[in-house]
Amino acid sequence: MWAQIVALIALVLCSAFFSISETALMALNRHRVRHLARRGNRLARVTLWLLDRTDRVLSLILISNTLINALITALVTAIAISMFGNNETVITAATGIVAFVLIVFAEITPKVIGATYPERIALPTSIVLKPLMALARPAIWFVDLFVSRFLRLLRIRTGSEARDQRLSPEELRSMVLEAGNFIPKKHHSILLNLFDLEEISVEDIMTPRAQIEALNLSVPVRDIVHQLTTCYHNKLPVHDGEINRIVGILHVRKAMALLNEQELTVEHFRQLLTPPYYIPQDTGVFTQLQYFQENHERLALIVDEYGEVQGLVTLEDIIEEMIGEFTTSLPGSGRQDSRLSWDAEASCLVEGTATLRDLNKRLGLSFPLDGPKTLNGLLLELLQDIPDAGVSLKLDNCIIEIVQVQNQAIRTCRLRKLAAVPAEVVDL
DSSP, X not given: OHHHHXXXXXXXXHHHHHHHHHHHHHHXXXXXXXXXXXXXXXXXXXXXXXXXXXXXXXXXXXXXXXXXXXXXHHHHHHHHHHHHOSOHHHHHHHHHHHHHHIIIIIIXXXXXXXXXXXXXXXXXXXXXXXXXXXXXXXXXXXXXXXXXXXXXXXXXXXXXXXXXXXXXXHHHHHHHHHTTTTSOHHHHHHHHHHHHTTTOBHHHHSEEGGGOOOEETTSOHHHHHHHHHTOOOSEEEEESSSTTOEEEEEEHHXXXXXXXXXXXXXXXXXXXXXXXOEEETTOBHHHHHHHHHHHTOSEEEEEOTTSOEEEEEEHHHHHHHHHOOOSOOOTTSOOOOTTOOOOTTSEEEEETTOBHHHHHHHHOOOOOOSSOSBHHHHHHHHHSSOOOTTOEEEOSSEEEEEEEEETTEEEEEEEEEOOOOOTTOOOO
C-alpha cells in the first residue's frame, strides 16, 4: 500500500510538472529569451530550441499528462478496491477525489505559478523536456500523423510563417510605453520620439519662411558685412532680392575671411556659394534624416508644390526632435523656450509662431494637428479673420487670449488652463 501511495504522489507531481512547464513556455517573453541566449545563457538557448518546435513540445506535454492522469485514476481505483472491495459508491467517491486533486494540485495551481513566473520556470524545465522529446519521439511522430492531417483539413498553418512574431512599430511603441518604469526617463523619451519621426513631416519642425535669416546680395556690401559679423549661424541661405530667388548657401566662416579684402564686392561672396538643397514640404522627418546622410547635407530648403520657399530645416532640428533641445535658442530661430510651462496661475505666454506639436507636448494640450502647424494658423482658421488684441476663445479646455497682433499675424497669446470639471457636475 505504501508503494502505491508513493507512486500516486509521484504521478501527481509529474502531472504538475508538465502543466507548469506548458504554461511557463507559452507565457514566456521570447524577446527576453533571445536576449539571454545572445549573452550566452545555455538554458535560454535550450528554451529557444523548444519554442521553435512548439507543436512537438505540446504533443509531448499533452501525451505525458494524459497518460499520467489515466495512471493516477487507475491507481486510485485499485487502491480503493483493495481497501474497500468492489463497492461502486467507494469507486465513485475515489474518482471524484482524484479529479479534485488533479484539478487543484496538477492543473490550476501549477499553471497559475507558471504564468506568474514564466522565465524562472521555463528555463530550468527546458533541460528536462529536451531529452524527454528525444525519448518520446516515436509516440510524438505517431500522434502528429493524425494531428497534422486534421489541421490541414481545417486549413491551419503550423510552419515557421505561423510562428512569425515580428512586431509592428505600433506594437513596439506600446512595449516602450508599458516599460516606462524600467527605462530611464531620458531614454524612454528618446525611444518614443524615434517612433514619432515616422508620423511627422519636415513641415512640422521647420523654421518658417518669415523667420529664416538669409543673406540678400542686392543690398549694399556694408550691410552684408554687418549681417555676417552679427550672425548666429554657421550657414546662411543667400538670395538675390527676393527669398524665392535662392542662389546658394554661404559658409559664414569662409565668408569671414573675405572681410580683410580692400575692395570687397558681391562677386566675392558669390564665389563661395554652394548649391542649395531643396526638399518637398511633405517629406517625412525620418526619411529626410536618411537623405541628409546619403547626400552629406546638413541644411535643406523646403518648397511647396509651386516651388516657393516655405521654410528651412537642418540636421540639428531633426536631432533635437529625437533627443530634445541641446542648444540655446537663437534670436529669430523660431524655437520656443524649453522652459515653456504653466505658471502658478495656470497661464502661459506663448508666441503665435509656436508649433501646435510643441504646445501639446509641453503643456499637455490636445490641439488638432491635421491642419495648421502653428498657433497663429490655428486661430486664423478658427476665427476666419485677423482678430484684434483682446479677443479670446475657448479651445481644448483652455482659454486663448490674443495679446498682440502685428503685420497681419498674431504675435503673442496668453493661454489659461481651465480647471477640470468634476464628472458628477451636470449642466442644467
